[in-house]
Amino acid sequence: AQRVTQPEKLLSVFKGAPVELKCNYSYSGSPELFWYVQYSRQRLQLLLRHISRESIKGFTADLNKGETSFHLKKPFAQEEDSAMYYCAPGGSQGNLIFGKGTKLSVKP
């Protein structure tokens, strides 16, 4: 079965500290992987996808096929990064399977 695990429900860091949100997946084949973000009172939106290999708002994510991980990283967290983050590997028929999410809280 295809699964995605985000082990931290809540991650709290201070402004300027590095942040890493973990994501592990089990998936047959070569999945396409995404990170979605939900800011307070807003809709979910795409943060980044592994295929594009781009950095959005200072975040990057590297696909490690050996460890089946797709951790999201940012070297210096900002208060505006406080949000709910969801890892989402592509499931069967192109449907996305979402993790349970990690709430990032960046304190001043």
Add this chain to the structure above:
Amino acid sequence: DADVTQTPRNRITKTGKRIMLECSQTKGHDRMYWYRQDPGLGLRLIYYSFDVKDINKGEISDGYSVSRQAQAKFSLSLESAIPNQTALYFCATKEGPSTGELFFGEGSRLTVL
């Protein structure tokens, strides 16, 4: 701007009532989805539709039904609402068969008393 719109945004109802949540999109996407968001459980897929004639059950379809009235409209119904269906419901669209990006509506918060 092309968008995904959900109505109502908030609804409080009683156990046993029938509720319909509506989703419309102006993105011209074929694929539409209904997800449910619960604290600590993330987003779970309820139903999805690849086109007007193709509707599929997701992970948690029991207690729900859907209707794809047109390419642009996808409604979610709770025939007889129960309290554990209290949640935030999201509609989403996607352009085509590849995984691609999902575009979400703003969500419909449903409370079943």
